[in-house]
Amino acid sequence: MKSCWQSRSGWAGASLLALALALAVPLPLAAQGWSGVIGVGVIAQDDSGSVDSFRTQSDLDEGLVLEELNLTYAAGEESDKELTLRAWGFGGAEPASHARIDLALDSPWRFDLDYDRYDSFFALGGGDLALRADEWKLERWHGGVAWDGWRKARLSLDLRYHERSGSVVRPLYGLNELYPLRLDLDETMVEAALRFETKDTPVHFVLEQAYATYERANDRRPADSENLAGGDPDLFVGAAENLDETRDVPTTRILADWAGERVEVAASLLYRPSELESTGDVSSTFDLQGGSIGRVSFIDDLTSKADSDALVGNLRLGFHLAPGWTLRLSGDYRDTATDATVVGLTLFRITNPVFGTVDIGGEVDESTVFDVTEDEYRLTLEWQGGGGWSLWGGGSTSSRDVHWRFAGDDPDFDVTRDADGWLAGVGYRHGGVTASAEYQRGSFDSYVFRTDAETVDRLSLRASSQLGGGWSVRLQGRFEDSDNPGDVAALDRSSQSYGGGFAWDSEDGESGFGVDLDLADLTSDVALVLPDGGPGLSTYDLSLLSIALHGRTQVGPARLSGSAVRSEDSGDTWPLESIVARGRVAFDVFTGTELAIFGEYWSYDEERAEVDDFDVLRYGVALAWRLP
Amino acid sequence: MTTLRLPESTFTLRAAAMLAALAAVLLALALMVVPAAAQEMGTDEMADSGMADSGMADADDYVPREICAGCHEQGDTFPEGHHGRLMARAGGDLLERSCTICHGPAEKHIEETSKETINRFPKDDACLTCHPSAKGRMSLTTPAHQRFGVACLDCHAPGHPELAHGESKAEPMLAADTAFELCASCHRPQASAARRPFAHREGVDRPFDCTNCHAVHGDNRTGRLLAVGDGGACVACHTEKTGPFVYPHPPRGVNGCTACHEPHGSNNPRLLTRRTVSSLCLECHTNVPSFHDLTQARYRACQTCHVAVHGSNRDRALFDE
Numbered sequence: 001m002k003s004c005w006q007s008r009s010g011w012a013g014a015s016l017l018a019l020a021l022a023l024a025v026p027l028p029l030a031a032q033g034w035s036g037v038i039g040v041g042v043i044a045q046d047d048s049g050s051v052d053s054f055r056t057q058s059d060l061d062e063g064l065v066l067e068e069l070n071l072t073y074a075a076g077e078e079s080d081k082e083l084t085l086r087a088w089g090f091g092g093a094e095p096a097s098h099a100r101i102d103l104a105l106d107s108p109w110r111f112d113l114d115y116d117r118y119d120s121f122f123a124l125g126g127g128d129l130a131l132r133a134d135e136w137k138l139e140r141w142h143g144g145v146a147w148d149g150w151r152k153a154r155l156s157l158d159l160r161y162h163e164r165s166g167s168v169v170r171p172l173y174g175l176n177e178l179y180p181l182r183l184d185l186d187e188t189m190v191e192a193a194l195r196f197e198t199k200d201t202p203v204h205f206v207l208e209q210a211y212a213t214y215e216r217a218n219d220r221r222p223a224d225s226e227n228l229a230g231g232d233p234d235l236f237v238g239a240a241e242n243l244d245e246t247r248d249v250p251t252t253r254i255l256a257d258w259a260g261e262r263v264e265v266a267a268s269l270l271y272r273p274s275e276l277e278s279t280g281d282v283s284s285t286f287d288l289q290g291g292s293i294g295r296v297s298f299i300d301d302l303t304s305k306a307d308s309d310a311l312v313g314n315l316r317l318g319f320h321l322a323p324g325w326t327l328r329l330s331g332d333y334r335d336t337a338t339d340a341t342v343v344g345l346t347l348f349r350i351t352n353p354v355f356g357t358v359d360i361g362g363e364v365d366e367s368t369v370f371d372v373t374e375d376e377y378r379l380t381l382e383w384q385g386g387g388g389w390s391l392w393g394g395g396s397t398s399s400r401d402v403h404w405r406f407a408g409d410d411p412d413f414d415v416t417r418d419a420d421g422w423l424a425g426v427g428y429r430h431g432g433v434t435a436s437a438e439y440q441r442g443s444f445d446s447y448v449f450r451t452d453a454e455t456v457d458r459l460s461l462r463a464s465s466q467l468g469g470g471w472s473v474r475l476q477g478r479f480e481d482s483d484n485p486g487d488v489a490a491l492d493r494s495s496q497s498y499g500g501g502f503a504w505d506s507e508d509g510e511s512g513f514g515v516d517l518d519l520a521d522l523t524s525d526v527a528l529v530l531p532d533g534g535p536g537l538s539t540y541d542l543s544l545l546s547i548a549l550h551g552r553t554q555v556g557p558a559r560l561s562g563s564a565v566r567s568e569d570s571g572d573t574w575p576l577e578s579i580v581a582r583g584r585v586a587f588d589v590f591t592g593t594e595l596a597i598f599g600e601y602w603s604y605d606e607e608r609a610e611v612d613d614f615d616v617l618r619y620g621v622a623l624a625w626r627l628p
Numbered sequence: 629m630t631t632l633r634l635p636e637s638t639f640t641l642r643a644a645a646m647l648a649a650l651a652a653v654l655l656a657l658a659l660m661v662v663p664a665a666a667q668e669m670g671t672d673e674m675a676d677s678g679m680a681d682s683g684m685a686d687a688d689d690y691v692p693r694e695i696c697a698g699c700h701e702q703g704d705t706f707p708e709g710h711h712g713r714l715m716a717r718a719g720g721d722l723l724e725r726s727c728t729i730c731h732g733p734a735e736k737h738i739e740e741t742s743k744e745t746i747n748r749f750p751k752d753d754a755c756l757t758c759h760p761s762a763k764g765r766m767s768l769t770t771p772a773h774q775r776f777g778v779a780c781l782d783c784h785a786p787g788h789p790e791l792a793h794g795e796s797k798a799e800p801m802l803a804a805d806t807a808f809e810l811c812a813s814c815h816r817p818q819a820s821a822a823r824r825p826f827a828h829r830e831g832v833d834r835p836f837d838c839t840n841c842h843a844v845h846g847d848n849r850t851g852r853l854l855a856v857g858d859g860g861a862c863v864a865c866h867t868e869k870t871g872p873f874v875y876p877h878p879p880r881g882v883n884g885c886t887a888c889h890e891p892h893g894s895n896n897p898r899l900l901t902r903r904t905v906s907s908l909c910l911e912c913h914t915n916v917p918s919f920h921d922l923t924q925a926r927y928r929a930c931q932t933c934h935v936a937v938h939g940s941n942r943d944r945a946l947f948d949e
Contacts, residue, residue, distance in 0.1 A: 057825050059829075089834075094830075094834075118865070128931075128932075129929065138865060170935055200760075274870075274871070282948065300943075306872040370878070390775075413878075427775070449882070450912060497817040516816075520820060529915070531927075532918050567823060582832070
């Protein structure tokens with residue numbers, strides 16, 4: 001077991017300096033009218049096994065972390081001016097961070113600013129995805145300004161900027177071998193949305209017009225010149241991506257809803273025409289026999305265009321027919337139609353000391369179509385009677401029309417299918433006891449994909465009760481079976497998830513504990529046609545038992561809290577065991593100042609392989625200041 | 629199916645029919661509601677305080693908070709909580725009427741101080757007094773919540789900071805510390821899935837917020853993607869998969885991302901529904917060329933070569949993005 005703590009003394013010094021600075025911050029803030037809480041922590045990590053696997057699952061690291069920042073500045077009782085700051089996650093120890101600023105003035109203007117960061121790391125030693133490695137971050141900015149000065153309406157403008165940066169290393173298939181290709185990501189999205197929303201009006205109405213532009217300007221290069229398996233004399237010496245790729249996505253959205261004594265109506269409509277244009281070349285270059293024979297390049301110089309129209313509508317109607325009786329009608333509609341073209345040249349360029357440069361290739365001129373239209377209509381009748389009982393039942397009918405053509409010489413794929421289903425349920429809610437059972441069944445008449453389940457039966461059961469004295473208990477179960485005929489794919493899927501738990505909370509809320517037990521069983525069999533034409537079977541078997549414990553209490557001046565989750569999959573497909581446990585002790589060192597010591601344990605153990613197993617212990621201290 | 633070709637898009641007759649129905653409903657609403665609203669909104673004071681749809685008899689018909697505070701300490705502590713502060717900021721005498729708004733008329737209770745003469749646990753109607761638009765919006769996306777009898781105060785804190793779960797520090801108006809905990813109290817299978825090795829996470833004690841993807845009140849905050857089926861909520865973060873593509877992967881366009889991924893959590897990397905990639909792909913692809921020798925590792929991992937599994941703008945076989 002190694003410790004990263006000792007190896008980063010400089011980082012530890014910086015952490016202490018930051019903590020010292022943070023200690024000094026609350027004092028002047030409190031004097032200037034701020035209230036709220038600031039909490040920072042510093043975390044060390046001891047690990048054994050695959051750190052990459054641990055990061056792939058959690059992306060946690062050692063370092064600083066802003067546990068909580070929640071500050072409010074109020075100008076005083078005579079003023080509506082208020083500034084609120086909320087943030088968490090900054091510091092590098094956690095994979096996500098968030099910050100938000102809200103500003104309210106003595107005027108109808110409201111301002112807010114959001115920032116989110118999410119890190120993605122992926123690198124596994126085993127499995128089908130072991131040849132790929134991701135390390136990138138997604139940052140999202142959002143700024144909003146709203147005019148709230150009208151009695152009956154509100155107007156707001158939202159601006160968003162998303163950026164994905166970092167790298168992906170993945171295989172590239174060339175010269176009958178796999179070579180490592182590195183993509184440097186440069187993807188952005190800019191969006192502006194103007195929104196008009198009524199308030200305190202009988203009909204609540206929203207109209208929003210947004211316009212978004214996505215741009216991708218990634219770069220690529222060989223991550224290594226050697227092929228992944230090693231031993232091949234041909235070298236991967238060059239890769240380039242000179243693309244100008246833009247997607248323009250305007251979106252119009254309308255929402256309207258109204259609720260009266262006897263009738264409820266809600267409707268929404270969305271229209272989104274999208275346009276893609278991608279021009280430029282992508283190439284990869286290999287030196288044959290290390291360059292002694294010559295060089296070959298694969299070059300795609302293409303212009304791609306796609307136009308897609310999406311129209312989505314929803315309508316909900318509710319009628320209170322008589323005391324206790326409600327009839328609900330709903331309809332959903334979605335139509336997405338995409339027409340696309342790709343034109344240009346694909347070249348195979350050979351450069352040889354004797355023959356010079358020779359280009360072999362040809363023109364590309366293809367058009368594609370991909371359309372999906374679907375609608376669904378449902379009717380439900382509900383009865384809520386005396387004594388807390390309720391009954392409901394209903395039916396649905398839907399249709400789906402799927403049409404695609406991906407090349408001129410391909411036959412069109414065109415399937416229209418109708419489906420129907422029904423549901424029935426019973427519920428009870430009285431005196432702190434809640435229970436419900438619902439059964440659903442659905443089927444259809446023709447297939448889009450061979451793995452579509454022709455019939456689906458689903459039963460959901462749920463019960464919970466407040467037993468008094470702070471005790472509560474809950475039980476749930478969900479059982480689903482689906483299949484299709486042997487001449488399609490012989491799909492046979494069965495899943496059961498059931499479990500329960502109980503919890504206790506003290507009257508003052510300072511102490512409590514809970515236990516949850518969940519079991520999930522899933523078996524799925526699908527008949528395959530293997531590449532050699534022979535029959536095969538895809539079997540997936542999951543049998544997962546999860547036990548979760550959590551608790552908190554106060555012992556003298558110390559506040560103790562902890563949780564643990566153990567998951568064990570004993571299914572035939574890929575048995576494994578996972579444990580995550582945490583504990584924290586916190587106590588007030590001064591009035592309004594809390595010191596906490598915490599630890600976490602993460603363990604992952606695959607039964608049939610060890611390459612991605614890990615045991616990680618994280619521990620640290622945190623300080624929090626609560627301003628009056 | 630008969631199809632009408634319009635210059636910019638393709639509409640079917642079903643779409644036209646639905647649009648016509650939608651327009652008719654909106655028109656009917658406008659005709660039906662406007663006269664009724666004119667009768668309901670009696671005073672500017674009621675409109676200002678958001679009581680237009682409350683059904684409460686008269687704005688003067690309330691017991692001031694100070695009277696309640698004479699017996700109930702909650703009358704004094706409520707203004708210190710988040711709900712109380714919001715009411716104070718809303719202006720008028722909303723805060724002073726807060727006890728009556730939620731717990732109902734209190735004249736009988738003053739005469740006879742028993743639990744039977746006051747509404748101790750407010751029903752949804754009390755919340756909708758000030759939040760009237762929530763009622764219709766809930767119908768839009770959460771009819772199951774309504775069927776199962778989920779009430780406002782099942783999820784939201786009433787705003788009494790002295791109660792055990794009266795007000796969470798992190799999310800003051802929620803009846804739990806996080807939105808995840810709140811949803812998990814009923815949606816157990818999804819909560820259990822979120823604890824699997826591969827799941828959306830935001831840090832040690834921050835499970836992925838359910839409302840990042842689910843619009844529980846019928847509206848959505850991004851205003852853009854939740855309502856679109858081909859990728860839905862996922863592409864709000866995974867923007868590179870937004871499309872459109874010249875060569876889309878049909879399952880995504882038809883069944884969405886969940887055709888291959890378990891969004892709430894999985895034992896398999898990338899939240900895939902199968903441990904081995906070839907199993908997942910071969911369940912649909914029955915005409916794979918015979919040179920794909922499944923005894924070799926690289927042919928069992930289809931995405932090794934077919935890297936653009938979510939769609940490509942250049943390559944029909946999805947060899948490149």
